[in-house]
Amino acid sequence: MKRITIIFTVMALATLPVLAQSGLNINSLFDGRYKTNPYAAEYIVTGPAAWEIDLEVYHSLKVTQKEQQDLIESLVNKDGATAIDKEVQLRNGKLYYGFYTLSKTKKGRNRYIFFLNQNLAKKSPKNMVTLIYMEGKATPTQIKKLIRK
């Protein structure tokens, strides 16, 4: 997959989205390692564009490398174990999708992790694992409406 890295930085501090995931296992994935990876695409949205949909941080990662996909799944599972609410679906013994609501931040913002392994899709599987970290006042229902077609 051609590398696509789009970074919307409206807020001055580019490190803010990274800090937002601190304390989570998936934080290690957002350390910039994928910026030069041709098999990954990383999106960071903060500022007004995110505020419009009641988020402070939208940080997503799409990866097509198998070993990286397994790593992401294992880290998501670790963070998912500490989630206060979760909705998961397994296919063939692997995580197909997971929607985790984490404990709130100190500022009272909701935190969510979404994971989707499209290799396990039934109709049109594709070699893609997506991880999205979201933080803001959006409710789980809002989040699902936003990210699901």
Added chain:
Amino acid sequence: MKKFYFFIAALFAVTQLSAQTPDTVTVIDAPRQVIITETPTGTMVKVKGKKDNDEYNYTYQMEHAANDSIHTSQDVDWDLNFPFKKNKKKDYHWTMETKGLYFGGGLKTSWNLVNNSFNWGILNIASVNYHTLHGQHFSLGVGYDNKRFSLKRPYCFVKYERPDVVDVSLYNDVSIYDRSSVLSVRAIQFPLLFQQDFGKEFHLVLGASMNWNVYAKCNTHFKTVNKTNYDISYRDIKQNKITFDVIGALSFDGLAIYCRYTPGNMFKKGFGPEIKNTWMLGGAIAF
């Protein structure tokens, strides 16, 4: 098979909650099929073992309590949406627009009696644009342009024998205060422009404009020693009806600096001084 184990685990958990003394309800060793059905009021689980053997089939119905938190997941594929695309404006090839309120001053003109000049207008009151969707725009529009040329102090516009010929003279002796003499030309302009985008906000605009000079006036104003105001206007003058400008502009986020070059003479040949090769430089908003 795994579904069955999940079911047994779930069943066991439910049984733990509903009764203090859990007991085995049934054991189906090799389930052929497990069907879980969700309804608004509850969940039904059917376990099928062997065909045509009721002993290997089991059905369990669980009603939801009023305050239960239920997570259901339909076994359908997810298709992800990038939520920020919704705010993106759809681009069209053809659009209409209004743009370019500009104000500028004269840099240079061929006639050395011009003290200063002023230029303002609206580049496109209305225009038709074609956007390639790859950063290039072509537009043809209609706008308004006004140019003013004021003479150096000792000189003023006058008319002598022929009423349609504008000439230049020194002020008379009595006119000693507030002297100004201005040629004003108003035009309906038809700019043909090319715009190249550099990123989202930065644009380069190049083009030409045909000016239909519909109105021209020479106005001389002065006061005499006894403070009497004189305001003399000549409207019946022979301006060139059609002139052409070359336009260049750089814009950033709606603000622009522009340059206009008018090679043609403002007056028809023989009907006034030669005011040509005029350069204007200024700023524009809503560009």
